[in-house]
Amino acid sequence: MTVTESLIEAADAHSAHNYHPLPVVMATADGAWMTDVEGRRYLDLLAGYSALNFGHRNRRLIDAAKAQLERVTLTSRAFHHDRFAAFCTELAELCGMEMVLPMNTGTEAVETAVKTARKWGYRTKGVPAEMAKIVVAGGNFHGRTTTIISFSTDPEARADFGPYTPGFAIVPYGDLTAMRDAMTENTVAVLLEPIQGESGVIVPPPGYLPAVRELARERNVLFIADEIQSGLGRTGRTFACEHEGVVPDMYVLGKALGGGVVPVSAVVSSAEVLGVFRPGEHGSTFGGNPLACAVALEVLAMLRTGEFQARATELGDHLQRELAALLGTGRVTEVRGRGLWAGVDIARAYGTGREVSEKLMDRGVLVKDTHGTTIRIAPPLVIGKEDLDWGLAQLRGVLES
Numbered sequence: 001m002t003v004t005e006s007l008i009e010a011a012d013a014h015s016a017h018n019y020h021p022l023p024v025v026m027a028t029a030d031g032a033w034m035t036d037v038e039g040r041r042y043l044d045l046l047a048g049y050s051a052l053n054f055g056h057r058n059r060r061l062i063d064a065a066k067a068q069l070e071r072v073t074l075t076s077r078a079f080h081h082d083r084f085a086a087f088c089t090e091l092a093e094l095c096g097m098e099m100v101l102p103m104n105t106g107t108e109a110v111e112t113a114v115k116t117a118r119k120w121g122y123r124t125k126g127v128p129a130e131m132a133k134i135v136v137a138g139g140n141f142h143g144r145t146t147t148i149i150s151f152s153t154d155p156e157a158r159a160d161f162g163p164y165t166p167g168f169a170i171v172p173y174g175d176l177t178a179m180r181d182a183m184t185e186n187t188v189a190v191l192l193e194p195i196q197g198e199s200g201v202i203v204p205p206p207g208y209l210p211a212v213r214e215l216a217r218e219r220n221v222l223f224i225a226d227e228i229q230s231g232l233g234r235t236g237r238t239f240a241c242e243h244e245g246v247v248p249d250m251y252v253l254g255k256a257l258g259g260g261v262v263p264v265s266a267v268v269s270s271a272e273v274l275g276v277f278r279p280g281e282h283g284s285t286f287g288g289n290p291l292a293c294a295v296a297l298e299v300l301a302m303l304r305t306g307e308f309q310a311r312a313t314e315l316g317d318h319l320q321r322e323l324a325a326l327l328g329t330g331r332v333t334e335v336r337g338r339g340l341w342a343g344v345d346i347a348r349a350y351g352t353g354r355e356v357s358e359k360l361m362d363r364g365v366l367v368k369d370t371h372g373t374t375i376r377i378a379p380p381l382v383i384g385k386e387d388l389d390w391g392l393a394q395l396r397g398v399l400e401s
C-alpha cells in the first residue's frame with residue numbers, strides 16, 4: 001500500500017464520510033501549487049472554493065498572522081482588543097457601508113443575516129410577531145445549518161435533516177415575476193448569490209439583479225447579497241454585484257476574507273439595519289478575534305490596491321475565451337462564468353464531472369465537480385498566466401483523449 005492509500009484508508013475509517021475527496025493527500029502548498037505526500041505537484045484550480053483567492057501561504061498574510069501570534073490571539077468579545085476597530089472600520093469602508101458584525105464561517109454569517117433581517121423586520125418594518133418571510137432562489141447554496149438547509153432545493157443537503165425552519169419562500173433564480181409574486185407585506189428580505197457558485201457558476205440574466213434591487217427598495221425589503229464566494233476579487237470586481245451597478249442593503253462575506261489562513265466571515269450593512277442588535281442578542285466566542293482581524297486587515301489592504309481585481313479581469317477574460325473554445329471539442333456543452341471563475345458542463349456521453357476531475361488530477365491539475373456533470377474552475381487570483389495556460393492545456397488533453 002502506498003503512503004497515499006494508507007492515509008486515505010485511515011481517514012475513511014475514522015472520519016464521517018460527509019465528503020468524497022479526490023484520492024490525493026496534500027502535504028505542502030505555495031501560491032497556486034500544492035505538493036502531495038509523495039512529492040507530486042498539482043496546480044490548484046479550485047482555490048478552496050475561493051477561500052484561497054490570494055494563493056496558498058501568501059507571504060503578506062502569513063507575516064500578518066505570525067506577527068499577531070506573537071501578540072494576542074483571542075480575547076472573546078467580553079473585552080475589546082486593538083485590531084477590532086480597524087477591522088470593522090476598514091471592512092465597512094471597502095463595502096461602502098457603516099457597520100460590521102463579524103463571525104467565523106460563511107454559514108454563521110448567513111445565519112446572522114437571517115437573524116438580522118428578521119429582527120429588523122419586527123423592530124423597524126413592523127412585521128407582526130413570527131410572520132417574517134425571506135425570499136430565496138432555487139439552486140442556492142448558503143451553508144449547512146438546519147435553518148439554511150431548510151431553504152435549500154438540493155435533496156442531498158436536506159434529506160432526513162427535518163423538521164425544517166419555516167419562514168422562507170423559494171423562487172426560480174433569475175425569474176423577476178416569481179420574485180415579485182412571492183413578496184408580501186411580511187417579507188423582510190431577499191437573499192441571493194449574485195452568481196450561484198455551488199450550483200455550477202450560474203450567472204443570472206442581465207438586468208435581474210438591478211430589478212431585484214429596485215423591487216426590494218419599493219417594497220421596503222432588505223436585499224442581502226451572499227458574496228461569500230463571489231466577492232473579494234473573484235469576478236474581477238471587489239463584489240460581483242458591481243458588474244450590474246447594484247448596491248445591496250447587506251453583504252455577507254467569508255471565504256477569502258480569512259486569506260486561506262483562518263475562518264473569517266462578516267455581515268456588513270447600514271447602522272440602521274445592524275443597529276437592531278442589543279448586547280446578548282447574538283454573538284460568537286471566536287468572531288472578530290485578534291488573529292482573524294489581523295489577517296483580514298491584510299486582506300483588506302491587498303484588496304484596496306485593486307491589483308487582484310485587475311488580475312482577475314485580465315486573466316479571467318483569457319480563461320473565459322479559452323474555455324469557450326472547448327465547446328468545439330463536442331465534449332463540453334456549456335461554459336459559464338465571470339472573471340477567474342467558471343462552470344464547465346461536460347457532455348454526458350463523454351463522462352461525469354468526477355471522471356474529468358480524476359483524469360485532470362492524474363495530469364497534475366485540481367478542480368472539483370458539482371451536480372454530476374459540471375466542473376468548477378476558480379484558480380487563485382495570483383496564478384501565473386503560463387501556469388493557467390498549462391492547466392487549460394491539460395483540460396484540453398483530457399477532453400480530447
Ligand SMILES: *Cc1c(COP(=O)(O)O)cnc(C)c1O
Pocket residue numbers: 049105106107108110141142143144193197198226227228229230254255
Ligand atoms: C461557501 C459558501 C457558504 C458557506 O460558507 P462556509 O464557510 O462553508 O460555512 C455560504 N454561501 C456561499 C455563497 C458559499 O459559497
